Amino acid sequence: MEITQNNRLVQVDSPLGGDVLLLQSMEGSEELGRLFHYELDLTSEDRAITFDQLLGKPMGLTLELYDGGKRYFHGIVCSCRQLTGHGQFAGYRVSLRPWFWLLTRTSDCRIFQNKTVPDIIKQVFRDLGFSDFEDSLSGSYREWEYCVQYRETSFDFVSRLMEQEGIYYYFRHDKSRHVLVLADAYGAHSTAADYESVPFYPPDRQMRERDHFYDWQLAREVQPGSLALNDYDFLRPRASLEVRSSVPRTHTNADYPLYDYPGEYVQSNDGDHYARTRIEAIHSQFERVQLRGRARGIGCGHVFTLTGYDRADQNREYLVVAARYQIRQDAYESGQSDVAEQFVSELDCMDANQAFRPLPLTPMPIVRGPQTAVVVGPSGEEIWTDQYGRVKVHFHWDRHDQSNENSSCWIRVSQAWAGKNWGSVQLPRIGQEVIVSFLEGDPDRPIITGRVYNAEQTVPYGLPANATQSGVKSRSSKGGSPANFNEIRMEDKKGAEQLFIHAEKNQDIEVENDETHWVGHDRRKTIDNDETVHVKHDRTETVDNNETITIGVDRTEKVGNNETISIGVNRTEKVGSDEKITIGANRTENVGSNETITIGADRTEKVGANEKISIASNRTEDVGGNETIGISGNRNETVQGNEGIEISGNQSTQIGQNESRDVAQNRTTNIKQNDSLDVGKHFSLTAGDSISLTTGDASITMKKDGTIMISGKNITIDGSGAIKIKASKNVVVKGQKILQN
Numbered sequence: 001m002e003i004t005q006n007n008r009l010v011q012v013d014s015p016l017g018g019d020v021l022l023l024q025s026m027e028g029s030e031e032l033g034r035l036f037h038y039e040l041d042l043t044s045e046d047r048a049i050t051f052d053q054l055l056g057k058p059m060g061l062t063l064e065l066y067d068g069g070k071r072y073f074h075g076i077v078c079s080c081r082q083l084t085g086h087g088q089f090a091g092y093r094v095s096l097r098p099w100f101w102l103l104t105r106t107s108d109c110r111i112f113q114n115k116t117v118p119d120i121i122k123q124v125f126r127d128l129g130f131s132d133f134e135d136s137l138s139g140s141y142r143e144w145e146y147c148v149q150y151r152e153t154s155f156d157f158v159s160r161l162m163e164q165e166g167i168y169y170y171f172r173h174d175k176s177r178h179v180l181v182l183a184d185a186y187g188a189h190s191t192a193a194d195y196e197s198v199p200f201y202p203p204d205r206q207m208r209e210r211d212h213f214y215d216w217q218l219a220r221e222v223q224p225g226s227l228a229l230n231d232y233d234f235l236r237p238r239a240s241l242e243v244r245s246s247v248p249r250t251h252t253n254a255d256y257p258l259y260d261y262p263g264e265y266v267q268s269n270d271g272d273h274y275a276r277t278r279i280e281a282i283h284s285q286f287e288r289v290q291l292r293g294r295a296r297g298i299g300c301g302h303v304f305t306l307t308g309y310d311r312a313d314q315n316r317e318y319l320v321v322a323a324r325y326q327i328r329q330d331a332y333e334s335g336q337s338d339v340a341e342q343f344v345s346e347l348d349c350m351d352a353n354q355a356f357r358p359l360p361l362t363p364m365p366i367v368r369g370p371q372t373a374v375v376v377g378p379s380g381e382e383i384w385t386d387q388y389g390r391v392k393v394h395f396h397w398d399r400h401d402q403s404n405e406n407s408s409c410w411i412r413v414s415q416a417w418a419g420k421n422w423g424s425v426q427l428p429r430i431g432q433e434v435i436v437s438f439l440e441g442d443p444d445r446p447i448i449t450g451r452v453y454n455a456e457q458t459v460p461y462g463l464p465a466n467a468t469q470s471g472v473k474s475r476s477s478k479g480g481s482p483a484n485f486n487e488i489r490m491e492d493k494k495g496a497e498q499l500f501i502h503a504e505k506n507q508d509i510e511v512e513n514d515e516t517h518w519v520g521h522d523r524r525k526t527i528d529n530d531e532t533v534h535v536k537h538d539r540t541e542t543v544d545n546n547e548t549i550t551i552g553v554d555r556t557e558k559v560g561n562n563e564t565i566s567i568g569v570n571r572t573e574k575v576g577s578d579e580k581i582t583i584g585a586n587r588t589e590n591v592g593s594n595e596t597i598t599i600g601a602d603r604t605e606k607v608g609a610n611e612k613i614s615i616a617s618n619r620t621e622d623v624g625g626n627e628t629i630g631i632s633g634n635r636n637e638t639v640q641g642n643e644g645i646e647i648s649g650n651q652s653t654q655i656g657q658n659e660s661r662d663v664a665q666n667r668t669t670n671i672k673q674n675d676s677l678d679v680g681k682h683f684s685l686t687a688g689d690s691i692s693l694t695t696g697d698a699s700i701t702m703k704k705d706g707t708i709m710i711s712g713k714n715i716t717i718d719g720s721g722a723i724k725i726k727a728s729k730n731v732v733v734k735g736q737k738i739l740q741n
Helices: 097-107 115-125 152-164 268-282
Strands: 009-012 022-031 035-045 058-064 070-086 091-095 108-111 133-135 147-153 169-174 178-183 197-199 215-218 228-230 244-245 258-259 287-293 302-308 317-328 342-351 371-376 393-394 433-438 447-451 467-474 488-489 498-501 692-693 698-703 708-711
Touching: 022 215, 035 070, 070 097, 070 169, 097 147, 097 178, 097 698, 108 152, 115 133, 115 147, 115 152, 147 152, 152 268, 228 268, 244 268, 317 467, 393 433
Parallel strands: 133 178, 197 302, 228 258
Antiparallel strands: 009 058, 022 035, 022 317, 035 091, 058 070, 070 091, 108 147, 169 178, 215 287, 228 244, 287 342, 302 317, 317 342, 371 393, 371 433, 433 447, 467 488, 488 498, 692 698, 698 708
């Protein structure tokens, strides 16, 4: 005779079909914000059921209620065990858990950005293929800029987020499925059909057919009176973010405070929510009422009103926060001792007017040490940052991102120095590997603390050959090649020490006060184009030995006021082509010894006003070709000693007006050939003592006493007109013969 579960208190709906597995007993537990667990002891005539027929598959129980209704328990078979059995029956023990439990069997490392916690929860569920959930949330939740699932199961990740935000869940069971209900307030709960109120009957009364409770216990426990949280926002470093929430109680020692940091918020209103949520979670444990009885239709998450208890203040509406069940059924085989069918439930309840929140029991994953990551950004960019110098990275563990500007949140970068508009700045660039630490080990709070090289991003100096070199070498951006960089390099090799500075384009140095350079040996400076030096005050340049200045083309030197050049010994100035010197006012040139000026071609000297040349000793002026001197006004030339002028060719002197010469002593003019004097008008020749004109044997001498002597071989006086001879005394004419006409 085949066994059947018809007319039994509880019937099993398994993947194997009807009457294959029959329930003998069940022990189960449910709790708000926690997974339910039903452990079933089953019996079957089939001793060869394979576990693959059950594991991971849905299974349900149907519980008959007193009024003819039905209540369902539904779950996923998460474990199976075959027992020894009895007689012709095999025994099986099966554990049922919700589909949410399957999230304990999967883990990930994943980043969520700009989402609320409810949105994150639902995305996790959907990404894993689950849709049996219902959003009954009434609160509003902040958008998380950055939220990381890190080396934790998806169950732990979702659970800790719900605990932090004050969200919890319970399950609504149907015949073929169970639905996870997200809740955060009284409005997410309802009464079970026909169980709006449940009476209390003392255990000494005769057993009633209707559902009731027969045992009542009230418990209270001292809890902290308030909770304060604090945090820090680098965008508002001086802002006080401390928040506080309290739940007043009237008993003694009810006001002890809790304080925690960090509160994981940057807005005070979010902090208020977290503080209130945590103190409400703590005070959800303050008072509990435990009811035991046979209320078959009530489970975790239901609300109901207790009636009939002898303390009137306890006859109120309750929320079931936890439930435990025991179900027993009669044996299916003759010869086994019968056990009366029974259902016993034990409910932990709290006042329905008080908010329930889950305790934060799920630990936050801790990043045990620094990690490395790669800086990322949009395609085509080389540097990607914001106004605070933050960058984005791709973590090696993140298998979901696209290694672009959406890979992470903006991450702050530690610098060697950071002050108010002063400090050091070296922004990590796209492709560089950086060291990432986490504040308090929190994966949601990364901070970049260093940079490292790798096989692709190699050091700028070949190692180990250049192990003595250190420095900083950058890369021009955008589009810079290895040939485009700025660099400060130090070479510490003994005997070859060097400090090398390279500017890819401009180098600007600003010194607010003094600058001192000391060069122990030679100094070389090469400028491929122009150089401009602007000294706003004095400049002193001292060369202890020789100085050579070579100018390939032109040189212009402008002195706004006086210029003094002092040369201790010799000076040689060589001008390959033209030289032009313009002096706006006076010029004094003092040569302590000799000065030699050699001009290969022409020289033009123009003096706008007076020129005075004073030569203490001799002056020799040698003109290889012609010399032309044009003087618009007067010219005075004073020679204290002798003056010699030697002209190899011709000399021409042209004077626009008068010429005056004053010779203090003797004057000698030696003309080797002809001399011609042409006077346009009068010619006057005056001598203090005498005037002598001599050519060969002929001479004319005039003395200051009036004596005139004409001496020569033949003397001819030929007048084209009259010749008059007049004397105040005698006229003496002597000759060998005197002829007249």
